[in-house]
Amino acid sequence: SQQGEEDPQALSIQEGENATMNCSYKTSINNLQWYRQNSGRGLVHLILIRSNEREKHSGRLRVTLDTSKKSSSLLITASRAADTASYFCATSTAGDYKLSFGAGTTVTVRA
């Protein structure tokens, strides 16, 4: 079963604009991770935020986590055509070594 749900399902933006996508989950988590997947390829890890963290940055990525609302957001600033991909949030729970993924947000960056 999929624990996370991303919103929106799809997003189309102009190059240089920011892209924001949200993830909601159902149960208490140990950490939350974001992954990127280019069409027909494997997933690539972007960033991990622990349950006791509220915000994290990595390059043009900014992730927030609100455990009271069971939600996270991923912001990609100054988007590029190469950012065109599907983005997935994934959660882990304490004592469980697997990740549960959401259905993803498909981002299209127009040149």
Place this chain on the structure above:
Amino acid sequence: DTGVSQNPRHKITKRGQNVTFRCDPISEHNRLYWYRQTLGQGPEFLTYFQNEAQLEKSRLLSDRFSAERPKGSFSTLEIQRTEQGDSAMYLCASSPPGTGTGELFFGEGSRLTVL
């Protein structure tokens, strides 16, 4: 380090045939995971190994599916008597010891088409 390797990348088979996928994880990664992904969906967990021990199997995994990791290195996922509903991308991932549920390193996947 060459990353997680999966073979074959593509497999087309007829319904009722058996197929086997192989995954070679990053060396020294002790955990190995199998996920299944259908079009427009996120990866769904199938099973995972710690070393050679299969520690968890999803209820989604019918008895037609079997996975092994005989020496704690590579793993195989076999699907017997394939059905059209088995058509999907099968993803393998690995993770190093001592990282809890940290980053998973994914392979490029094996795409199965059942005719």
